[in-house]
Amino acid sequence: MAPESYKAAIAELETILAKMESDQCDIDSLSTYTARALELLKFCKERLFKTDQEVEKCLAALKDSLSE
Numbered sequence: 001m002a003p004e005s006y007k008a009a010i011a012e013l014e015t016i017l018a019k020m021e022s023d024q025c026d027i028d029s030l031s032t033y034t035a036r037a038l039e040l041l042k043f044c045k046e047r048l049f050k051t052d053q054e055v056e057k058c059l060a061a062l063k064d065s066l067s068e
Contacts, residue, residue, distance in 0.1 A: 006047045009040045016040075 003009040016033050019025055025033070 009043050013040050
């Protein structure tokens with residue numbers, strides 16, 4: 001299940017990390033936490049890449065409009 005937003009993904013990652021660092025994290029849960037964290041990290045990376053591309057397009061358009 002994809003998170004609603006980048007902020008939600010980061011919050012869930014922080015929750016997972018806290019669970020993994022706690023004394024109550026058992027070896028059976030570790031695999032599940034790791035898999036979910038990987039999904040969230042992939043989502044965040046894709047969101048950051050997409051945002052970077054959009055900013056680059058905006059900057060290029062601004063540069064073009066200023067040089068006219």
